[in-house]
Amino acid sequence: MRSRIVYGPILSRRLGRSLGIDIIKNTNSKKNCNYDCIYCQLGHVELKIRSPEDVREAVTPEEVSKSLQKVISNVEGLDYITFSGTCEPTLNLSLGEMIRNIRKISEIPICVITNSSLLGREDVQNNLAEADLVVATLVSGNEETCRKIHRPAPGINLKEIIEGLRKLAxxxxxxxxxxxVMLLENEAGEPLNFTDEEIEELVKTIRYICPDEIEILTVSRPPSEKWVRPVPEEKLKEVAKHFISEFGEETVKLVLKGKKKKVKVLRTNVDEEVYALLLRRPCTFKQTCQSLNIDPKNLSSVLEKLLGEGKIEIISSEVEKYYRAK
Incomplete structure (x- = not known):
């Protein structure tokens, strides 16, 4: 089954209804990234892309524009068009041109979700500066902690990332x-990146960067490593309260599961749309229904078909069952 460049819409805790754009083709890998994060919802991948120059089969600006034009008229009620998916979008150096082209097609705000790894590069900074919103990961102010969580490709340096984030801000x-700020703990309930020392260094680093917004959250889907656990809501609230005291209530946002908003979507190929969604993020049955606005009975038959064909699999968290593309 072919992988769509434009997929969704995704029901996002942070962005509302978001139409996704994936700008590296999925030919030999289910994840095209320079990180192998312990919390990644797409699972563990050993083959990491070192740099944009090593990317194969990058999507072109023309392909993005053509794909978006086919989809955008069929979807109403969108909050964002978002570059994300199975890849780290900044690995495609045509990102800035893609954003400029999208503005000729749609007035919907454009967001880029990035792992921040390439922020030390001026060309990447310039590309990201084209977006209306950049959501950039920063799990720690300590190099060692970042490496343990992200397991990056060689050549990625936290100090360069921090300087790049400061320039982008x-x-x-x-x-x-x-x-x-993705907070994590292990199976024993011990914090991986929010001890008192970690929080102190993180606050110092964020103050230096001076972002417009700080999002405090934890994993919501089964992570790559089974020993990684989501942080309980009460702990998240404690950290958020501390950050509010440091940066102000208008800057800090605690990201929890919120209310769902319906969006009207005109169906084209349901099997393909469901697979494209599950390829980018594992979803429960309910989440898939809500994101794509599909009738539950129809979705049941689609999922059974995709499972029977071996295109998707079932994975389980402690409380819910998720569907994920293989």
Whole structure:
């Protein structure tokens, strides 16, 4: 089954209804990234891409525009068009041109979700500065902790990332930089990146970067490593309260599961749309229904068909069953 460039819409805790764009083709890998994060919802992948120059089969700006034009008229009620999916979008150096082309097609705000790994590069900074919103990951102010969590490809340096984030925060009027602080704990309930020392260093680092927004959250889907656990809501609230005291209530956002908003979608190929969604993020039955606005009976038959064909699999968290593309 072919992999769509444009997929969704995705029901996002942070962005509402978001139409996704995946700009590296999935030919030999289910994940095209320079990280192998312990919390990644797409699972463990050993083959990491070292740099944009090593990317094979990158999607072109023309392919993005053509794919978006086919889909955008069939979807109503969108909040964002978002570059994300199975890849790290900044690995495609045509990202800035893609964003400029999209503005000729749609007035919907454009977001890029990035792991921040390439922020030390000026060309990547310039590309990201084209977006309305950049959601950039920062799990720690300590190099060692970052390496343990992200398991990056060689050549990635936290100090360069921090300097790049600081430059991006100052770039452009009306642009926004949100730092995604993903908090994690192990199976014993011990914090992996939010001990007192970690929080102190993180606050110091964020103050230096000076972002527009700080998002505090934890994993919501089964992570790559089974020993990684989501942080309980009460602990998240404690950390958020501390960050609010440091940066102010208007800057800090605690990201929890919220209310769902319906979006009207005109169906084209349901099997393909469901597979494209599950390829980018594992979803429960309910989440898939809500994201694509599919009738439950229809979705049941689609999932059974995809399972029978071996295109998707079932994975389980402690409380819910998720479907994921193989």
């Amino acid at each position: 100052k770039a452009g009027i009306g642009k926004r930089l949100a730092l995604e």
